[in-house]
Amino acid sequence: MPMPHLTLAQVETIAREAHRGQTDKAGRPYTEHLAAVAEGVRVRGGDEEQRAAAWLHDAVEDGALPRQWLEEAPLTRRVKDMVLAVTKRDGEDLRAYTGRILATPGALLIKEADLAHNADPDRLAVLEPATRTRLTAKYAQVRGLLGLDGGARADQRRDQANPGAG
Numbered sequence: 225m226p227m228p229h230l231t232l233a234q235v236e237t238i239a240r241e242a243h244r245g246q247t248d249k250a251g252r253p254y255t256e257h258l259a260a261v262a263e264g265v266r267v268r269g270g271d272e273e274q275r276a277a278a279w280l281h282d283a284v285e286d287g288a289l290p291r292q293w294l295e296e297a298p299l300t301r302r303v304k305d306m307v308l309a310v311t312k313r314d315g316e317d318l319r320a321y322t323g324r325i326l327a328t329p330g331a332l333l334i335k336e337a338d339l340a341h342n343a344d345p346d347r348l349a350v351l352e353p354a355t356r357t358r359l360t361a362k363y364a365q366v367r368g369l370l371g372l373d374g375g376a377r378a379d380q381r382r383d384q385a386n387p388g389a390g
Contacts, residue, residue, distance in 0.1 A: 230276070232272050238289075242289045248347075250347060254282075261334070264338075268333055268336065273330065274333055277303050277310075281306075283307070294308070305328055325370060332372075336372055342359070
C-alpha cells in the first residue's frame with residue numbers, strides 16, 4: 225500500500241527543522257527566506273505542490289537535507305522534480321541551470337519567488353556594497369535567462385511553467 229504524501233504543513237515543519245540554526249547572508253534566520261518564497265509562490269497563484277517545493281527549494285543545495293531523503297520522502301514526483309530543478313549543482317553553468325528550471329513544469333514560479341525575495345532591496349541594503357553589487361548582477365542575469373525580465377515572453381514562460389494558473 226502506498227504511503228500517503230506529506231501535507232504542506234508537514235513539509236513546512238520538516239523544512240523549518242532542517243534549516244534550524246541557519247542564517248542568511250544578512251544574519252537573519254534562514255527560515256524567514258523559505259517562508260517568504262512559499263508565500264511568494266502562493267500570491268503568484270502557485271498550487272500546493274509548488275508551495276511544498278518552495279519550502280524545500282534550498283534543502284538539498286544547502287545540505288540541510290540529503291538528496292536521498294528527498295528521493296525517499298513521501299512527496300509527489302512533481303514536488304521532487306521541482307526541488308531538483310531549482311537545486312544548483314556544483315560547477316554547473318547558469319544556462320544549464322536555468323534551462324532545467326524552464327524544462328520542469330512548475331519550477332519557474334518557485335525560482336521567480338526565490339529571486340524576488342533574494343533581490344528585495346531591504347534584504348540587499350544590509351549587505352556589504354561589493355556583495356550587494358555582485359548579487360544584484362547575478363539575480364538580474366538569472367532573471368534574464370529565465371525570461372523574467374518583463375514583457376510577453378515572461379508571461380508566456382510563466383504560463384508554461386505553471387499550467388492551469390492565471
